Amino acid sequence: MVKSVADVMSHDPIVVTPETPIQEAIQIIAERRISGLPVVNDQGKLVGMLSETDLMWRETGATPPAYITILDSVIYLENPKHYEKQLHKVLGQTVQEVMSNGQMFTTTPQTPLREAARLMHEKKVHRLPVLGEGDRLVGILSRGDIIRAMASSEAEA
Incomplete structure (x- = not known):
């Protein structure tokens, strides 16, 4: 029997x-x-994810961009906007200031587990928010959930 995301996801995730x-x-x-x-708005819709990686900036700090000076002019060797983004994460006081809200990969409860696992592997993500009707967050699928499903399948065989 083909397992779906709904069969192994964590229901009612902490948000x-x-x-x-x-x-x-x-x-x-x-x-x-x-x-x-997962970070959700008042309607329960996913607006971002907060990961351990996002929080590591608080401990590691932001690295100023490399630059050179020529005739009293500063020339940055990399985009200073990247430094500003890092600094914002280091100094952030709310989840919104620190969370990742760029491209998010999601899945649905009906998606075959194999397909969701492939997406996680290819995109190198550790967890997939599971969206139900109206794009509301209904669960989360983690790598651990997939491994536990694999273990239970082996035990049943």
Whole structure:
């Protein structure tokens, strides 16, 4: 029998809002021993993800861009906007200031598990938000969920 995402996903995932204080989100991640949190708006729609990688900026800090000076002029060797983005993450006080909200990969409960696993592998993501009707977050699929499904399939065989 082909398993779907709904068969193995974590239902009712722990979520935060963009306004959640970053320290509160850090506590949730640490206490629940999870690697990331979906960020939803008031309607329950996904607006971003907060991952351990996003939070690492707070500890590592931002690296100023390399530059040279010629005749009292500063010439940046890389885009200073990248530094501004890093600095914003380091100093952020709310989830919205720190979360990733670029291209997000999602799945649906009906998607075959193999297809979702392939997407996670190809895109190098650790978790996929599962969206139901009206693009509302209904679950989350993690690599751990897939591994546990593989283990249970082997045990049944």
